C-alpha cells in the first residue's frame with residue numbers, strides 16, 4: 001500500500017540520454033519528504049520494462065542503480081513510499097509489475113481484498129502484500145483486452161474504492177505515461193519535447209515552471225509532445241494551466257546542514273513575501289484572490305478554522321487576533337475531529353482551512369463537509385496546484401516557498417501572517433476597525449521580517465543550550481494567550497524532531513494539574529507576553545515562572561527586550577525585539593524551532609526526515 005507517497009513520471013528526450021531516470025531520481029529527491037520507507041523506479045526500454053526498488057531511503061535505491069544500471073528509455077516513473085500496511089521491504093516497494101505493465105500508487109485501494117480474491121480465483125499470483133499490486137494485475141489484463149493503456153486505466157479506476165494517484169507504463173508504449181487521480185494529488189509539468197507528472201510541483205520545478213492542475217477523477221496521458229486529459233468516462237477535460245512562482249533553488253539546501261535550518265533562515269522572507277502586493281496605493285487591503293461576495297463575508301457570524309498539526313496552531317494564534325479585530329467568534333478545530341462530530345456550521349459560517357501542502361486529507365475532508373453544509377470555505381495554502389484550494393471557494397496563498405523539511409517552520413509564520421491579513425480584511429469590510437488602525441497594524445506587520453532577522457541573529461545561545469540538553473528526557477512549554485499555541489508548537493517540534501517527550505500548556509492551567517510534573521531540574525520553556533500589553537497577562541506569567549522555579553524547574557524564558565521582571569526567576573532568557581502582543585508569535589516561536597532543530601542535530605538524528613512521519617498526510 002502506498003499511503004502518502006511521492007510520485008514522479010517523465011517522458012521525453014532520446015533514450016540514449018539517460019535523462020528519464022535522471023529526471024525521475026531528481027524528482028524523487030525533492031519529493032522524498034512525502035515518504036521515505038522505500039523507493040523504486042521503472043524505465044520503459046526497447047527491451048521492455050526494467051525496474052529496481054529498495055527498502056529505506058532514496059540513497060539505497062541510488063546505490064542499487066549504480067551497482068546494476070537499468071537500460072535506457074524514453075519514459076520512466078518513480079515512487080517514494082510511506083507505508084500504510086505491508087512492511088516497508090523491497091517486495092512491497094513500488095513499482096508493482098504484472099506482465100508488461102508497471103504501476104506506482106499513492107493512496108489506499110480500500111476494496112483491494114475483494115479484487116484480490118477475484119484475481120486469485122482466476123489464478124493470478126501475487127508477489128507482494130500491497131493493494132497496489134491488484135491494480136497492476138487489473139491494468140495488465142485490461143490492456144490485453146483493449147490494446148490501449150489510457151482506456152485500460154479508465155476501466156480499472158472505475159472499479160477502485162479509496163484514494164489514489166496512479167501512474168502506469170506499458171512495455172508496448174515506450175513514450176507514454178498514463179496517470180489517474182482520485183482524492184490524491186497529481187500535477188502535470190509542461191516541457192519542450194518532454195512532459196512531467198508529479199505529486200506536487202517540487203517534482204519538476206528544476207525543469208519547468210509551466211504546469212497544469214488536474215481535477216478530481218481525471219485520467220492524463222503524457223507523451224513527449226502531448227498531454228491529454230479526460231474524466232473517468234473518457235470525456236475530454238480542459239486542464240487549468242498555471243505558472244509555478246517558486247524558485248527552483250528554494251528547494252535546494254543551499255549550503256545549510258538541513259532543509260529545516262535553511263527554512264528557518266528563510267522565515268523573514270516568507271513573512272515579507274506573504275505580505276507583498278496585498279495593499280493598494282492607498283494602503284487599503286486588496287485580497288483579490290478572495291473572490292467571495294462581500295455581502296457573504298459581511299454576513300458571516302462564525303469562523304471555524306480547520307487544520308492539523310502546526311497549521312492548527314497557526315489557526316489557534318489567529319483566533320486571538322481575528323476575534324479581537326473583527327468581533328466574530330472563531331473556533332479552531334483539528335480537521336479530523338471536525339469532520340466526524342456533526343459540527344454546527346451553516347451558510348453564515350466561514351470555514352478557513354489552513355494547510356502548507358494543500359493536500360492533507362483530514363483538512364480536505366473537513367472542507368468538503370463544510371461545503372456540504374452550505375458554508376463558505378477559504379483556504380490558506382502554500383502549494384499551488386494542490387487539492388484544498390481547488391475545492392474551496394477561495395484561496396489566499398502563503399508565499400513561503402517550498403517547504404521540504406517534514407517539520408513545518410516558515411510555513412507556520414506565513415500562515416499566521418496570511419490569517420492576520422484575512423482578519424484585517426474582514427475588519428476593513430465590516431468596519432470593526434478604523435482604516436488608520438488597519439494601516440498601523442499592517443505597518444507593524446511589515447517590520448516583522450527585520451525583527452525576525454534579529455531573533456535569528458541572536459540564536460547562538462539557544463543552540464548552545466540545545467546541545468547541552470541533548471540527553472534530556474522531557475521538556476515542558478508554557479504560554480498564555482497567543483503564547484499558548486506557541487508553547488504547543490514548541491512541544492510538537494521537539495517531539496517530532498528529537499523524539500523527546502514534550503508538552504505545551506496554557507500557563508494558567510498549571511495549578512490545575514500539570515505543576516505536579518515539576519521536579520528539580522525539569523526544563524520548562526516559558527513564552528512571556530509583553531509587559532507593555534495587558535499588564536495582568538504579563539504579571540500572571542511571571543508569577544507562573546516563580547511558581548515552577550520554586551519547585552526546582554529549570555526555567556528557559558522567552559521575553560521581550562527590556563523585560564527585566566523575568567530576570568530574577570529565569571535560568572536563561574532568550575530575548576526577542578519588542579512588538580505588539582498579537583504579533584509576538586512570529587518571533588517567540590523561532591527560538592523554540594531552533595532549539596528543537598539543534599537538539600535533533602546534536603542527537604545525530606535526521607532533522608529533515610524524522611522517523612515515522614511524512615510531510616503530506618494524504619490519507620485519513
Ligand code: M6R
Pocket residue numbers: 308309310311354355356357358359360363406407408409492496615616617
Ligand atoms: O500540509 P499541512 O499544513 O496541512 O500539514 C499539517 C500537519 O500535518 C503538519 O503541520 C505537521 O504537523 C508537521 N509535521 C508539523 O511540523
